[in-house]
Amino acid sequence: MKEEFNIISNLIEKNTRVLDVGCGNGDLMKFLQENKTKDIRGLEISKEKVQNCLSKGLTVIEGNAESDLKQFPKSSFDYVILSQTLQAFLNPELVINELLKVGKKVIVTIPNFGYWRVRLQLLFKGTMPVTENLPHEWYNTPNLHMCTIKDFYNFCSSKNIKIFKSIALKKSRISEINKSNLNYKNLDSHLGIFLIES
Amino acid sequence: MNKNIDTKKIIISNPLKLDCGKEINNFPIAYETYGELNSEKSNAILVFHALTGDQYVSGKNPITNKDGWWSYVVGENKPIDTNKFFVICANVIGGCMGSYGPSTINESTGKQIGTDFPIITINDMVNAQYELIKYLEIEKLFAVVGGSMGGMQVLQFVANFPDKAKLAIPIACTSSHSAQNIAFNELGRQAIMADSKWENGFYSNYKLNPDKGLAVARMAAHITYLSEKGLQEKFGRKLQDRDSLRYGFEADFQIESYLRYQGSVFVDRFDANSYLYITRAMDYFDLSKQYKGNLSDAFKETKTKFFVISFTSDWLYPTSENREIVIALNSIGADVGFVEIESDKGHDSFLLDVPSFLKTLGDYINSTYKVINERRI
Structure with a gap:
């Protein structure tokens, strides 16, 4: 978690306007508030988590990214962050489009379903993968649309979404993803972090 | 008052x-x-x-x-x-x-x-x-x-x-x-103004008080402040100080007794004209x-x-x-x-x-x- 926060924080310029979509209990918001910018908002669907955030004095709105991002004006944030939440939406493509409207830049992190440990579980055990990063069983997972680093990379190219930076994370090891190492990073990383722009 | x-x-x-x-x-x-x-x-x-x-x-x-x-x-x-x-x-x-x-x-x-x-x-x-x-x-x-x-x-x-x-x-x-x-507020106002003791708002000149009308206004409004579930859980069909229905118009049910009480204590502390003016202010709010x-x-x-x-x-x-x-x-x-x-x-x-x-x-x-x-x- 800490590595992911650091990478996200490094992608953000100081004193900019940030929206954290699916902000959970506000840990990333708190981290960015201390390190980067005071001007940060959150959107979260769970009442309990929204209350936790508000209790910490964080500016959070209870709402659903799929229906409530529309109310923010175009380019009203310098950065919009979607941390490990994309796979949980009914319509991830719509959410990405909304994010790209609301934010000048968008940071998306995805738990990589192409990671070799994940692949091996399906290959050898023949069951849906359960890992540290993806702890749910198939019958109770909130993750409706799992994807791999390569899937997301290809999605961006096919939709003409500009990738400014793409970073792979394995344990605490950070590396850049590019066209030539894509297949390898897709196999060897548990998390992908993308800085994109429409 | x-x-x-x-x-x-x-x-x-x-x-x-x-x-x-x-x-x-x-x-x-x-x-x-x-x-x-x-x-x-x-x-x-x-x-x-x-x-x-x-x-x-x-x-x-x-x-x-x-x-x-x-x-x-x-x-x-x-x-x-x-x-x-x-x-x-x-x-x-x-x-x-x-x-x-x-x-x-x-x-x-x-x-x-x-x-x-x-x-x-x-x-x-x-x-x-x-x-x-x-x-x-x-x-x-x-x-x-x-x-x-x-x-x-x-x-x-x-x-x-x-x-x-x-x-x-x-x-x-x-x-x-x-x-x-607006509809609920109008109901309350009409209850007050229908009380013969309202005297077009000059009841105090006659040492009167439209307390029946004001109490009804309060009772109606009070229902809007609660939820159906809350009412059902708190009162249900429970009877007030009796084991069976009396076949009359007394407060048989606890909810009736509760609302009557809410109405009666309200008139002791609130002015009927104020109720008219303040509800009007709310209705005009846009x-x-x-x-x-x-x-x-x-x-x-x-x-x-x-x-x-x-x-x-x-x-x-x-x-x-x-x-x-x-x-x-x-x-x-x-x-x-x-x-x-x-x-x-x-x-x-x-x-x-x-x-x-x-x-x-x-x-x-x-x-x-x-x-x-x-x-x-």
Whole structure:
């Protein structure tokens, strides 16, 4: 978690306007508030988590990214962050489009379903993968649309979404993803972090 | 009612132009304060009361001898902690707890003003209370807070005085009274005016009081403050002090007895004309109309931080209407937080012991106060 926060924080310029979509209990918001910018908002669907955030004095709105991002004006944030939440939406493509409207830049992190440990579980055990990063069983997972680093990379190219930076994370090891190492990073990383722009 | 209780009061000498076109001056505003104003005058919170509220937010209300109407929220070690904050609450104009209203005595006639009192609006109420803030020499409030009609005043206050509050917390309210809201208020007013003792509003001249009508108004309104589930769980079909139905029109059911009681205690503390005037002010409230149909424009001048709160079982001012305020604020990039609190206590939730509401509100106010103070240093 800490590595992911650091990478996200490094992608953000100081004193900019940030929206954290699916902000959970506000840990990333708190981290960015201390390190980067005071001007940060959150959107979260769970009442309990929204209350936790508000209790910490964080500016959070209870709402659903799929229906409530529309109310923010175009380019009203310098950065919009979607941390490990994309796979949980009914319509991830719509959410990405909304994010790209609301934010000048968008940071998306995805738990990589192409990671070799994940692949091996399906290959050898023949069951849906359960890992540290993806702890749910198939019958109770909130993750409706799992994807791999390569899937997301290809999605961006096919939709003409500009990738400014793409970073792979394995344990605490950070590396850049590019066209030539894509297949390898897709196999060897548990998390992908993308800085994109429409 | 204007009983002879020593209420804190100031006389506003500045003329106040009302929305109805009339002008008032030298009129009283009754208020109460709790806690101490700090030397920087940075800890003041103005609380706005709802339809039947008054200035006695916390502690004992000297007129009813009951706890102040927001004792769960305001007081020592409460969510709005009076050890830390200086809390101000004024009786709205049109009210009957010492501020200028229909039961104020007209000096020249020695009689109550009655329905010669001008029609007032939420805007007028807020402008009158701003005079009190000026009198207290508070340049900038830390927060303006209120539920229901109090929330409407919060919205109007920020629209009128965009740089006079750092934080605004409208709770369980709306930016414009709906047809259903107006309908229920009209029912209450008709009940009062149908009482033969109303005498076109001049009942005090005849030493009368339309208490039957006012009680019915209160009973009807009280139902709108609760939820169906809450009513069913609390009362169901339980009988009142009897084992079987009496085959008559006495209060057989506990819910009947409860509503009759609510009506009867209300008439002892509230003036029927005030009920007419204040419900009218609520019905006339339409903040977006004041800004040519664009609610966002009401807030475009302000840097005030907002925290909007609604309740799941509130069908009088439902979440959807509170959300419209949030949407209007978001669409201009204002700083706004929002949560819908789970509660089956209906619209009244904001007045009651709803732990997740009290905790979230208290934590938010305290951490925001800390952050704002740290920034200043």
